[in-house]
Amino acid sequence: MEYFKEALYQWYHCHKRDLPWRSTRDPYLIWVSEIILQQTRVDQGLPYYERFIRQFPDVHVLSQASDDHLMKQWEGLGYYSRARHLHATAKIISERYQGKFPSDYATVRSLKGIGDYTAAAIVSIAFGAPCAVVDGNVYRVLSRFLGIKDPIDTPGGKKRFQQVAEELLDRNNPGMHNQALMEFGALCCTPRNPGCQTCPLVSGCYAFQHKLKETLPVKSKRIQRKIRYFYFLVAEDKEQVIIEKRTGSDIWKHLYQFPLLEQDYPADEQLLLSMPFLNRSTVNHEDTLPEISREYIHQLTHQEIRARFIRVKHRRLADNFPDGIRINKAEIHTFAFPVLIRNYIQKNFPGEHR
Template sequence: MSFITDIIAWYEKNKRDLPWRKTRDPYVIWLSEIILQQTRVEQGMPYFYRFAERFPTVADFAEAQEDEILKLWQGLGYYSRGRNMHKTAQLVMEEHGGYFPNQYDQLIKLKGIGDYTAAAISSFSADEPKAVVDGNVFRLLARYFGVEEPINSSKAKKIFTELANEMIDKARPGLSNQALMEFGSLQCRPKNPFCDTCPLQLSCVAFGKGLVNTLPIKLKKVQTRNRYFNYLICRKGEHVLFNKRGPNDIWQNLHEFPLIETNAPVDPLIMLKSNEFEQLFGKKVILTGQYGPVKHILSHQKLHVNFIFIDEFEEHFKEKKNWFFTDIETLEQFAMPKIIFSFLNIFPTLKKS
């Protein structure tokens, strides 16, 4: 039996029962593919059901408000994916008459859809013979064929895509791609792969040469940037001061507390005496509590976050267009970063620490 035939046979016996595998609807497949980018299946499944129920058609998605989409997306991270999905849905309505395309050449022109996603949607919905090369497929091919080119190098994408296109069954490309991805995810796992029960064991280069724990090779990541966030909890009766983030930084258009970012960790009492702080809140501010620092890891950033409770503040900050007071009971209506709603789960009524 050939490489792909063995993998398809394995897939038919071991595949997971996933809802997006039961449809040829390119819209539904698109939902699943975007949601599952940078996300484990177990984590992404509830989000898929949530979006599919709220937006059963691409027209429903296109008509939604961005704030609603971001609220439903809350907790998944990489929020640009949600914003791009909204733009894609609107483009489908404008340029494709509300019919989500299922051909690679049309899909690749849509916002937020790259080679991988276009290949996946066209392959799964229309059996277009395009190889789908995700991290699981990179790993499987690198081990089986003994490819030592770093998978995140500039050459790797071309090498592995060409190899994957040679391997797939051209008569059953959708099934081939699903099988390759599932095999890499469940059998040829990143750590502790099931080599002892692998149907490819005898012909696998990595297994034969003892390179299973070495391949695939990956270049070192970009250096992580440290940032120091100081959130100010400014309560006024049953209202609290909130902020809507702007563009050109993380968490675009999400909501948070007023933020003072510093270049290094800072003592809250010292920060309260700074010129920047006094210009916003006056000189009579009282520090009533603190929570943190809390570490929050992003792809290339490490956030060190403090939550600082203050009282007796003056409202010199009214020129801040994105700052506004809102009822504490309405906070859950806003889309916000994970670090903020995790804080609210600890302080649901913003009681002082």
């Protein structure tokens, strides 16, 4: 495997991208970048990273941030529990560790939002600790090059890949080794249309020789989507509109939305207009009739959201939203919304965006 490693490092030296978290060893910055990059492409995460560290340049500033401001910075990035865990962990580091980021794997691994991958990434990159990372890139590169057919989404398979990665690790420079493996998977050994023509490792690649580059790595399960129907009540008058905060164990926790009626099936329009929740917005003869928006379809990994917005323009918003939050429309852009709702807002609420 020395051939593999030498060729990989050579490739990395020539082809690595110039990314901001590569020019620092500040564990805080490494940590933030790793959390943002969980299940997120570099191209998508990069602008969020830049803005995030500008807003929160160190762990103390982050620990002092308000929840809403933090979520606003994360708006649109998805997997919002990452932001919550980041916040909680920043407080722990700021208080219990006096702002000094722990440097051993076990302690780092015990922090909220940091699993096996992220702990290994932080301690290897920031502190040079001999820990091997296993992420989607590593699964792909190792399964293809070595012809490992164990599924990557079962405990047994994960254990196998972890062992192989640890055996392969260059203990002289674990951070560089880990990043080289991942960068190679991201740029050359890609999920589809891998660059085998220009690959420096092709001569030893099991998948290439056996024409298995389309079938490796192996996954045992496949995802299935369920469809949910969301009907949002946009109750407003000239100055104000009603929103509420999402709680409970569901998507978009701690983001805001308009008062919601959810169904497992599409609602008939007449039925919709007679919905009890619409009565919360007392419609009287001085108000305009409800307007029902087009259907917004929002694809997520495990579900498809089909949403409509029922907009009621009141002459004067009554005090009948006990669990809602009454805000000035001019402030609506300071709250974090799911992308689906943000899209609606941008088209239907004039004013300064961000």
